[in-house]
Each structure stands twice: as C-alpha cells, then as structure tokens.
Amino acid sequence: MTNAITDIVICGGGTAGWMAAAALSKVLSRDVNITLIESDEIGTVGVGEATIPPILTFNGLLGIDEDEFLKATNGTFKLGIEFVNWRSPDHRYIHPFGTYGVDMQAIKFHQFYMKLKQMGGDSQVLGELEDYNVCAVASRLNRYLRPKPGMGEVMAGMKYAFHFDAGLYARFLRGHAEGRGVKRIEGNIAQVNQRASDGFVESVTLQGGQTVAGQLFIDCTGFRGLLIEETLNTGFEDWSHWLPNDRAWAVQTDNNGPLTPYTRATAREAGWQWRIPLQHRTGNGYVFSSKYVSEEAARETLLSTIDGRAITEPRLLKFKTGRRIKAWHKNVVALGLASGFLEPLESTSIHFIQAGITKLLALFPTQDFATIEEDEYNRLTRLQWEQVRDFIILHYKATLRDDTPYWVRNRDMAVPETLTQKMELFAAKGRIFRREDDLFAEDNWLAVMYGQGIEPKGYDPLVDGLGLEDIRRNLKNIKSVVARTVQAMPTQEAFIRHACASDAFLKSAHISA
Amino acid sequence: MARLKSILICGSGVAAWFMAAGLSRALEGQGCRITVLDDGATEDSACLGRAVLSLPALRAFHGVLGLSEDQMIKAARVWPYTALNMGTYHIGIGDHGARLNTVAFHHFVTWLRQGGHKADIDTFSIPALMASAGKFTRPVNDPNSVLSGFSYGLVLDVGRYSDLLRTYAVSRGVDVAEGRLTKVDGSGAQIASVHRDQGAPLAADFYIDATGEPARLMSAVEVPFEVDLYLNANRILPALPHDTGVPMMSAGCQMLPVMGGVISDEAATNGDGRAFVQGRRAQFWVSNVVAAGHAAGVLQPFMGHELQLLHTGFTRLIGLFPDDGMSPVLAREYNRLMTQTFDRVRDFVLLPQVLRGQAEGPPELARKISQFKSRGRVVMYDEESYSESFWVSVLMGEGVLPERYDRIIDSMEPERLTQQLIKMRDIMARAVSAMPPLKAVPVTSGVPA
Structure with a gap:
C-alpha cells in the first residue's frame, strides 16, 4: 500500500505501552518499524491489576498461553467483584461475571x-x-x-478474568514484542518536535540528544499526556462533579487467608478500598476524595484495615477523573492514563487500553491521516467512556x-x-x-x-x-x-498449584499443602 | 397496580392482525381480552404493495406462533427469495465469501480490485448467485459447508398473509368487534373510548393504533407526524403483474415488480398512482396507545422493513409490557428504541438513492458512507435492523470501492491468496449450479428452524 505508515513510536512503557507494542507488532506487517521509548527512572502507576473477561480476547489475539502468562505475572483468577458497605454499612454483594x-x-x-x-x-x-x-x-x-x-x-x-502484577504483565508482553522486532530505547523524552506546517509530531528528542522520528506516535506517558496534552493541548473533560475521588493510597500486603477468586471493593467514609489478591501478595488501596478526608487520615484508614502485613510503604497517587476530549489528535493516539482516568471500581483501566488498541487497528491510518479516522476513533471512544x-x-x-x-x-x-x-x-x-x-x-x-x-x-x-x-x-x-x-470445583489455590503456579506462589509460606 | 385486562386493536390488515396474533400468543393464560375493531380502511395498514418481503428474523415470530413455513406456503401464496435484484447487483441475504484471518471478506474484494483484478462481490455471494441463476435450496447447518452462510426470506401476498394471521388470532380467542370505527375519544393525552357505527363505544386498558396512514388514535392524542426530510418519493405506483421469481428493484424509478413502486411528483408523467408521505410519528407510544404499521411510520417498499418494524415493535412492547399504572418510563424507553430503529431502517432505504445522487442523507448515513469509502469499515449504530452484509452489498453494488483494505491482508502471501479466492469463487459457482431451480422448491419439506 502506498503512503503506508512505516514508523511508529510508542512513548512510554508500562502496561499501555507494552500492550500496544505487543498488539501492533503482532498484527501489522513486518515492514513497519515500532520503537518504544521508556525510562527506567519513571515508575509505572500500576493501579489496574484487576481485569474483566474481554482480556481473554486480547491475550488470544497475541497467541498467549494462559497458564504461561499467569505463571509469569503471579496471576490469579477473578470471577467478579465483592462490594462491601456500598448499599449500607455491613451489606455485601457480588457483581459476578457470567449469567x-x-x-x-x-x-x-x-x-x-x-x-x-x-x-x-x-x-x-x-x-x-x-x-x-x-x-x-x-x-x-x-x-x-x-x-x-x-x-x-x-x-x-x-x-472469568484475571488479577495480575501489571509490571510483570508489561515485562511479559515486552518479551513477545521484542521477539517480533519491536525496538526498545531507554531514555527520557526531553522535547517533542512538531512540523511547522500543521503541528503534527515529527520526532521526539531524548535527554541524551538522540532524536527518534516517526509518522504515528502513541502517547503512553501517563496522566500528564506529554504529547496529547502538553504538546497538542487537546483538552480534558472534567467529570469530578460526578466522581469526586482524586487521590489513592496504594500498599502491598502479604497474603493472609484463602486466595479469593474475586476483587473486593469496600466502601469507606470518603471513598473505597480495593483488595486484589495475586499469587504472592495482595494489592490494596484507598481511593478517596481529598475534599472529604485528609490524606493523612486516609492513609491511617488504609493501614488499619488491610488483612495482611504491609510489605511496602504506602504510595500516594493523585488524579482527576475525566477524559481527554480527543484521544486521537493529529498523528498522536493516547492510550492508558494519557487518554483519561476513571477510578478502577469496575476494573476497566486495562480494558480501555485494549479497546483503544483494537479501535486503532480497525481505523489504522496512512501517512495522510484522514480526519475521518480520527473522528470515528474519538466518537467511539467517547461513547465507551460515557x-x-x-x-x-x-x-x-x-x-x-x-x-x-x-x-x-x-x-x-x-x-x-x-x-x-x-x-x-x-x-x-x-x-x-x-x-x-x-x-x-x-x-x-x-x-x-x-x-x-x-x-x-x-x-x-x-x-x-x-x-x-x-x-x-x-x-x-x-x-x-x-x-x-x-x-465439584477445586479451590482456586488447588487449581493454580496444578495449572499455573509461579515460583513465588510455591515459595509463599501461607499456603498449606 | 394490576395486569391489563383488555386491549383494543383498531385497524385491519397486516398491522392489526400481526399484533393480534402476537399478543394472543404472548399473553396466553393471563386473562387479557384482545379485541380488534375494523376501521374500514381500503389500504393495508402496514404494506404499500400487494406483496411484501420478509427477512429471516421473522421466522422467530412465526416460530413462537407455531406457524410452520409449509402452512404458510400453502395458505399465503408464498415463495422464498435469497436476494433482492437491484438491476446491476443483488442484495443477498447472507455473507460474502468467508472470513480469512478474521478479516471481513469485502476487504479481499477491495484488495483484488486494487490489484487490477475484476472482482464482482456478487460472485462471492451464494444468495446473489442463487437469485441470478433462479436457483434455490435451503441452507445447511454444517458451518464448514459453503451452503451454511446464507438465509432466505419469503415473498408474501399481503392480503393472504393478513388473513392467515387473522385466522390464527381468532382461533386463539381474539374477538372481532362488530362495526366500523367512527370516532376516537381522546381526552387530553389518553384514549378514553372508541366509537363505532353500530353498538356501544368500546373502552380498553390499552390501545393499539393499526389504522394505517390516518393513524386515528395517534392523531386523537395529538402525536404529530414528522415528514422524512430525505426520502422524496411521494407517489405509489401499482404493482406490475408478477410471477414467482426474484424480487427486483429497477434502477430508474424505484420500482419493485412484485410490490409496486414509488416515484416522486416531478417524475410522474400523468398523475400515476396515489399520493403518500414518508415519515414517522414523533412518538410511537403515548400514555395508553401504541402505534403499529403505517400509523407508526411510512417508508417506501424496499427489503422487508414493513414486517421487520412490526416485529421489532411487537418484541419491544412485550419487553416493556405495561400494567394499568402505565409508567411513563416504559413509553420513554420504547420511543427511544423505536425511534432509532426506524431511523436506521430509513437510512438503509435511502442508501441507494444517496449513492446515486438522487437524495441527500442524514449525518449518520454520511458517516457510514464516508467510513466505508475510506477504509471499508461498516459503522453499525444501536438498533440496526440490517446487518453488515446488507450495507456492504449496496455500498459495493452502487460502485463504492474503499480506498483501503484491512492491513492484515498485507501480511498474507499474495499469490497464494489470489489462488485461494479464485478457488472460493469456483466452489461457490459450482455449488449454485448444482442446485435445483427456484420453481422446483418443494412446498412440503423440512424447513430449518
């Protein structure tokens, strides 16, 4: 095809960056060069460790073996979400997958x-x-x-879906992507260079001075949106009048008690707390509104309500709920947090990345970047977010x-x-x-x-x-x-031990044989 | 809040008896009395022509009623069709080719054409090939068979189909009220009673307006008719003589030999046909009355939308079936769903005219066309009645060739792919030529459910 995109630059690694790299390298022709730039200095946020069933489709597209993937990511199975204290204090219900x-x-x-x-x-x-x-x-x-x-x-x-360590998932996908020729560059982006005539992004310059050029840029730089927002000023639609939560404390604990095949979301006085069990540890966090509770008090609430022993220092994340008005603008497509944020109450963060990639593939542009593709991508994205x-x-x-x-x-x-x-x-x-x-x-x-x-x-x-x-x-x-x-079903622990146990799982102390 | 005890259907013809038959089955055992009062109309309440096409989905309705296709073929002067002949192409009921590597088939046609091959999408459509060769056989269930990817609809004689539904409804206890509708008592926003030329006025908990274009009940509760801004034909021409065969729409004047046709005032030479107006009600359900058939909206004949809209309306009504509390929430949802359904059907009817430059289209349709032109993507909105393959047939048939095909094709080996496609076309052609002619359709045989 003439005029075809030959060079794609993915800015930012993390879950979004590597999901995009893995999928694009799988689907696009081998002639397309895909480069991913990431910095080891910038930590990834990794709040989205619980998923919903369509993730199976994504893994299927990549040809991933499920047990191999679970083993590599300390993954567990998820059959739904338990909501505690939401209807009224002490009430609990499950939002299960399936019928x-x-x-x-x-x-x-x-x-x-x-x-x-x-x-x-x-x-x-x-x-x-x-x-x-x-x-x-x-x-x-x-x-x-x-x-x-x-x-x-x-x-x-x-x-069913999965809980997994998003950092390990990114690493796992990196293996797939690099195996198919994706080039990884380690470094921080210092500058984004735009074409004078129309503002399209031409290249990015790294701190060391290296310049990476491309025709299509995928912005996976997180909340800040280095390309989509800081460079192209696309705009943000604020939804915090509906969803006022703006902070989260996150902490890991060791596993304690049976391995639950579901995510738990417990409503608190000014937000809610997640509990996501993996094979080797449990992820916890308190998503809250700083208008209704102080950061310090929220931290205390989290630490006093976790089941296991904290094995990390609590980390504070700040966010604003809403969406990027155009997730695709000019030759930049934003994925992950760069495209907007909705609290992970229904575990949709990773799904939004996946859906963005699927739509990008269905509307894959050529070098002339017809607005017709951009418009349709943005229309579908808006519908889904709303x-x-x-x-x-x-x-x-x-x-x-x-x-x-x-x-x-x-x-x-x-x-x-x-x-x-x-x-x-x-x-x-x-x-x-x-x-x-x-x-x-x-x-x-x-x-x-x-x-x-x-x-x-x-x-x-x-x-x-x-x-x-x-x-x-x-x-x-x-x-x-x-x-x-x-x-007639085995316990989740027994199933994992039999099918997809990670080394960390086999070593962890709480499991009784 | 109590269950509805009575429903009065005003009207005659297909719309009235379709609803009567469906409700008598769906409300079985609930002690709800269903009555039909004739309105004395001369035109059918849902179909403009003498014949009407059904789409495969209608089989589900007949299945629920327990009407077998054999019974219908005997009683209603019915024959099957697999495609609508549009003059230079067909709209087949079924897939084109087969998906390869998850890529929709029409992308391969685009690929072939861009590579300089002559590739007519009709030659990759079993139902289109069957229609142009005058062949027919029923599809098979084996997904590996080339004969599994199509379906068929029925060409129904309107009067006989209406009689068939009437016989069914009456046999299940639907009452036919004596007399003709004369006046509707609509006090404010709801129907209080319906007067007739003999006997006392009739009152019911719920009403169905199947009085055709005059929409006498909807008018009584002052629901406006909105003229369609895009469809410009406004005269109906009588049906031409017809025989069993493939329904055909001639390119020039939107004419369907078995169903009658339509024409616009400017094109009419000597005041042919009768005037009609295309459009729909602003609402389809208000308070205690629901509109069905032409009382809900009028569109020129095309490919089975008359019965499809009746069926969707019926299914939605059952899904939102009210009690005597008549919660406005139900009507609001019904109207939301049916407005979208109607407008998307309108888009499909309009599509060939827009592509021929005979009409303008609404923004939703413009998006569909431009997305297809650009990359062969078929945009599907909420509440579509026609699946992707119908849109692809018309778009490609009317000469729209996408500028690009799905990128995945570039990762396939071109020589082998071309051979594969040629082989696919040969297999299809051979399969169709081995079929019996349409005239030989056995009237009694096993019909797939």
Whole structure:
C-alpha cells in the first residue's frame, strides 16, 4: 500500500505501552518499524491489576498461553467483584461475571426470581439472587475451574478474568514484542518536535540528544499526556462533579487467608478500598476524595484495615477523573492514563487500553491521516467512556448510605439522564435494555442495580403466563445444579498449584499443602 | 397496580392482525381480552404493495406462533427469495465469501480490485448467485459447508398473509368487534373510548393504533407526524403483474415488480398512482396507545422493513409490557428504541438513492458512507435492523470501492491468496449450479428452524 505508515513510536512503557507494542507488532506487517521509548527512572502507576473477561480476547489475539502468562505475572483468577458497605454499612454483594440462571420463554431469569420474591413465602428455599450465578457461588467458596466446552449449561454461563502484577504483565508482553522486532530505547523524552506546517509530531528528542522520528506516535506517558496534552493541548473533560475521588493510597500486603477468586471493593467514609489478591501478595488501596478526608487520615484508614502485613510503604497517587476530549489528535493516539482516568471500581483501566488498541487497528491510518479516522476513533471512544462512567456513577448514586457527608453528596447528586432512565426502568419492573456497544451487559447492570439496593416494585407481567409450580421447580433445579457444580470445583489455590503456579506462589509460606 | 385486562386493536390488515396474533400468543393464560375493531380502511395498514418481503428474523415470530413455513406456503401464496435484484447487483441475504484471518471478506474484494483484478462481490455471494441463476435450496447447518452462510426470506401476498394471521388470532380467542370505527375519544393525552357505527363505544386498558396512514388514535392524542426530510418519493405506483421469481428493484424509478413502486411528483408523467408521505410519528407510544404499521411510520417498499418494524415493535412492547399504572418510563424507553430503529431502517432505504445522487442523507448515513469509502469499515449504530452484509452489498453494488483494505491482508502471501479466492469463487459457482431451480422448491419439506 502506498503512503503506508512505516514508523511508529510508542512513548512510554508500562502496561499501555507494552500492550500496544505487543498488539501492533503482532498484527501489522513486518515492514513497519515500532520503537518504544521508556525510562527506567519513571515508575509505572500500576493501579489496574484487576481485569474483566474481554482480556481473554486480547491475550488470544497475541497467541498467549494462559497458564504461561499467569505463571509469569503471579496471576490469579477473578470471577467478579465483592462490594462491601456500598448499599449500607455491613451489606455485601457480588457483581459476578457470567449469567444468572437460565432464561425461560425469552423472559430474563431474574424476572422469575423477582416474582417469587415479591410473593413472599419461604425465603430459605428461594435464596439470594447470587445463588443462581455460578461465578458468585464459586466466589463465596473460593473455588475455581476453567470452563471448557462440553461442561454443561451452568459452566457455559461462567466467565472469568484475571488479577495480575501489571509490571510483570508489561515485562511479559515486552518479551513477545521484542521477539517480533519491536525496538526498545531507554531514555527520557526531553522535547517533542512538531512540523511547522500543521503541528503534527515529527520526532521526539531524548535527554541524551538522540532524536527518534516517526509518522504515528502513541502517547503512553501517563496522566500528564506529554504529547496529547502538553504538546497538542487537546483538552480534558472534567467529570469530578460526578466522581469526586482524586487521590489513592496504594500498599502491598502479604497474603493472609484463602486466595479469593474475586476483587473486593469496600466502601469507606470518603471513598473505597480495593483488595486484589495475586499469587504472592495482595494489592490494596484507598481511593478517596481529598475534599472529604485528609490524606493523612486516609492513609491511617488504609493501614488499619488491610488483612495482611504491609510489605511496602504506602504510595500516594493523585488524579482527576475525566477524559481527554480527543484521544486521537493529529498523528498522536493516547492510550492508558494519557487518554483519561476513571477510578478502577469496575476494573476497566486495562480494558480501555485494549479497546483503544483494537479501535486503532480497525481505523489504522496512512501517512495522510484522514480526519475521518480520527473522528470515528474519538466518537467511539467517547461513547465507551460515557457508558462506563454511567455504570461507575450508579454505584454511588444508588445507595442507602447517609452516614457521612460524602455519601449524602453521592446519593443526592444529579446524574446523567441516560443513567436516570436506566435506574427508573429497573426500579419499576426490573427491566434492563443494553446499549449496543455498552461494555457491560444486562447481567452486569442487574448485579449492581439490585446489589446497590434498587428493588424492583414489580416484575414483567409476561411472567404470569408461566405456571407458578413450573417456575418454582425450575428455580429450585437451577439453584441446586449451580451449587453442585461449584461443589465439584477445586479451590482456586488447588487449581493454580496444578495449572499455573509461579515460583513465588510455591515459595509463599501461607499456603498449606 | 394490576395486569391489563383488555386491549383494543383498531385497524385491519397486516398491522392489526400481526399484533393480534402476537399478543394472543404472548399473553396466553393471563386473562387479557384482545379485541380488534375494523376501521374500514381500503389500504393495508402496514404494506404499500400487494406483496411484501420478509427477512429471516421473522421466522422467530412465526416460530413462537407455531406457524410452520409449509402452512404458510400453502395458505399465503408464498415463495422464498435469497436476494433482492437491484438491476446491476443483488442484495443477498447472507455473507460474502468467508472470513480469512478474521478479516471481513469485502476487504479481499477491495484488495483484488486494487490489484487490477475484476472482482464482482456478487460472485462471492451464494444468495446473489442463487437469485441470478433462479436457483434455490435451503441452507445447511454444517458451518464448514459453503451452503451454511446464507438465509432466505419469503415473498408474501399481503392480503393472504393478513388473513392467515387473522385466522390464527381468532382461533386463539381474539374477538372481532362488530362495526366500523367512527370516532376516537381522546381526552387530553389518553384514549378514553372508541366509537363505532353500530353498538356501544368500546373502552380498553390499552390501545393499539393499526389504522394505517390516518393513524386515528395517534392523531386523537395529538402525536404529530414528522415528514422524512430525505426520502422524496411521494407517489405509489401499482404493482406490475408478477410471477414467482426474484424480487427486483429497477434502477430508474424505484420500482419493485412484485410490490409496486414509488416515484416522486416531478417524475410522474400523468398523475400515476396515489399520493403518500414518508415519515414517522414523533412518538410511537403515548400514555395508553401504541402505534403499529403505517400509523407508526411510512417508508417506501424496499427489503422487508414493513414486517421487520412490526416485529421489532411487537418484541419491544412485550419487553416493556405495561400494567394499568402505565409508567411513563416504559413509553420513554420504547420511543427511544423505536425511534432509532426506524431511523436506521430509513437510512438503509435511502442508501441507494444517496449513492446515486438522487437524495441527500442524514449525518449518520454520511458517516457510514464516508467510513466505508475510506477504509471499508461498516459503522453499525444501536438498533440496526440490517446487518453488515446488507450495507456492504449496496455500498459495493452502487460502485463504492474503499480506498483501503484491512492491513492484515498485507501480511498474507499474495499469490497464494489470489489462488485461494479464485478457488472460493469456483466452489461457490459450482455449488449454485448444482442446485435445483427456484420453481422446483418443494412446498412440503423440512424447513430449518
């Protein structure tokens, strides 16, 4: 193809940089030179150590062997997120991956559950909605089994993702990328050089004086956005009026207790705390709003609530929630934190990187950089960010908490109209309509809306077309099959030991044989 | 809040009986009384021509009703079609070629053409080849077979299809009210009752407006009709005589021999046909009334959108089925979904006209065209009724060749790839030539679900 891009420069390593390098070198022709510039001095942020199921697609594209990858990154399995104290203090629910029950007569499963629940009767027999989701039940019992075709309907509804050490993931991908010819340059970028005629980035100059030229630049320089913002002044859309958290303390602890196959997000007085278990340690952090709690008090809260022993000094991160108005501008595409920030409450950070890469490949430019590609990339990116933003806001808006000014503020805030409509539809009869490119499907919205305490007042009238006895029998059957399926699974620890244990896992002391 | 106890459908023809048949099945066992009151219309309430095309998705509706294709073929003067003949190309129902290395097939056609090969995308479409050769067979389930990637729709006689649905609905207990609709009592924003030329006025918990273009119920609650800004044909021409065969749209005057055609005032020579206006209601559900068929919107005949829109509307209504509380949230969501559905269908109907320079298009369609021109990307919005392959057929058929193809192709070995594509085309051609002619379609046979 004439006019094809021949030189790509990725500025910044870290998760975003190496994910981009690995994917581009895999998909693009061998004639394209890819250079990645990173500095060993600049630490990577690494908050996004929990992922969501589409990561399997990305790893699949790269041809990565799952067990090899988990071993190399101290990775564990993730079946969902446990939300503690979100609806009200001491309440907990799981937002699991995968589906609830089995739909009947084209009616969503949860409608049948709602009917029986609203009728009253034996709540012991009916159980919780979670009892009908294999990922939720397995989470409660710390079980895991990799689903494979032919394992039956319940296992077919099981989905999973991973927790891993993002630094090790970047290193792992670096191996793949370098193996396919990606050139790595160690150094700090001192200057970005623009073409006089149109402001396109022509090259970057390193502190040592070396100049690296290219036609397409990928900005993976983190929050600052060295190219996309500091050079091209693309602009930032601030969302902190909806999501006021602006700081996070992060600390690692040693593992203590069974290895949970889920992320935990615990609501605190002015934010929430994550807990992400890896094979060899646990990542923890407190995401908070500095308007509602001081940095010092937040640090204390974190250190006094972690399960294990802290093995690192707490590190403070500062951020502002919002998105870069154009993630692609001229010949620069921003990935990762350079493209914006949404708190990792639903583990979307790594997914945004992946989705950005996928879109870039689908709209891959030529040297003339038609605005038509840039526009479409930015339109799709905006849609996705807004949809995820709404989903995150839901967690704060739908709450019964009013015990601190922070939670009162969240409960009372005005939210986007699109979200209000979704919440009202669910509150009336438990209905959920998914937007086509929404990352989160009906069952995800169900888990969080219901988990946060939106109790539908009614149910789909069509449910009444099925006999009550049939519904009862079906639900009882599904619940017992789910329970038996999970009982037959090994613990996550046993599964990892068998399939993908890292050296650190085998050495770690807390595991009893 | 209680379940709806009664639904009154006003109108006749396909829209009225489609809804009556569907509701009688979906509300089975719920004690909801469904009544149809004829409005005495002379035009059908959903279809402009004498025949209408169905798309494969409608089979799901017939499946839920328990109507077998065999029954329909016998009762409704039906025959299958696999593609719409557009004169110089076909819009086939099904994939083009096969994906190689995850790259959509039309990129290979672009690649071949840029390399100087003559590559007609129709020759890589089994349904298009079948239509142009007058062949037919049913698709097979084996994904490895070249005969698995297509589907087919039905050409339905409008009057007979309506009768078939009516017979079904009545056999399931739908009442037919005596008399003709004379007046609608719409007090403010909701329907209170419907008057007729004999007997007492009828009242119900919920109403369906299937009265066709006059939209008598929607008008009573003052929902405006919005004229489509882009579709400019405004006269309907009668159907030409037809026989079983491939539905065809002639390039010049937007004419479909089996379905009738449309034309714009300027092009009409001697006041042919009758006037009609294309567009849709500003809302499709207000308070206690939902519009179906032409009462919801009117588009010129093309490739099965009439029944597709009825089906989508019905499915959405069931998904949002109200109780007597009539929460406005439900209507709001229904209107959001159906507005998008309608507008995306409108875009598809408009596409050939825009590409021929006969009409302007809305920004969404302009984006679709420019993205395809630039790199063969098919932009798909929320609530699309036509899948990618339909858009690709029209875009390429009307002569849009993308400037670029998917980069992944450059990593493939060109000589081998060319051979592979030629082989693919030969296999398809041979498979089609071995098929029986369309006329020989067995009326009774196993029809895939």
